[in-house]
Amino acid sequence: MIKDRYFKHYLIPNFGREKQELLKDFKVLVVGAGGLGSSAIIYLATNGVGKIGIVDFDNVDITNLHRQILYSPSDLGKLKVEVAKEKIKNLNLDVNVEIFNFKLNKKNYDILENYDFIIDATDNIESKLLINDICIEHKKPFSYAGVNRFFSSTTTIIPGKSSCLRCIFKKIKKEHKDFGVFGTVPGITGIIQATEAIKFRTGVGELLTDRFLFIDLLNMKFRISKVNPDKNCMCRKN
């Protein structure tokens, strides 16, 4: 067997070369290139996802560096999407990268159409709900994740099949205070999002659908809660 960068994948019986090949034409859009996005993007790239789209409007700031592992002190002030693209090229030349230097909104979200799976790595509730709603409308599978202090939660949503955020949460605070983020929390959570994307494409294992994973790194607890689709939710009316 030829030893290339995916050799250890080929040795996994239910993954192998056949599943690896499926990733070559897999297109994943990562919305937000911050803490969640950094680790998700790095693992999507090293694992051979053929095309990665990155949406972010921000520049690298010194307060990003303890958790946003795509960036180094020499990147301060640079556009995140441009630094991320360069980083991916260094990691894996097989990956095609498309960057979007804007904030996703109701006027530009048609970029989602060109992707197979969306990763919500945004840092505010308005964007998370927007991604939920447009993914439901366009039937795009996606991974939600959010972090706070030592904690995070994540779930995978397959529109029309599994619970969306609006099925589960009926009263959501719109104001968003900065409570701080412990450096490793978005890293581990973004890796789970990348894992879900790869599992979706390859069909291996069980997706995190209709289940919410709560991660508590303060007490090192991982807890899965089962959640139920709401038959009256907007996601059922599409």
Next chain:
Amino acid sequence: MKVKINDELKEIAENSKIIDILEAEEIIEPVAVDVFVNGEKVNFEDYESFKLKEGDEIEIVYLFASG
């Protein structure tokens, strides 16, 4: 009285309601929660009136907004 919150046994005041539990968990600071008591989802409109009883198993699902 003793109840279980996310699998952890906790002592809470008699006649506690769901809102009391959520306020006690404020260090987590979610933007939204989903609450189940003994496996049944509780509507958010009832968080202030739903009385908990000894032995209840409460499950709280958290939504966070940062990234």
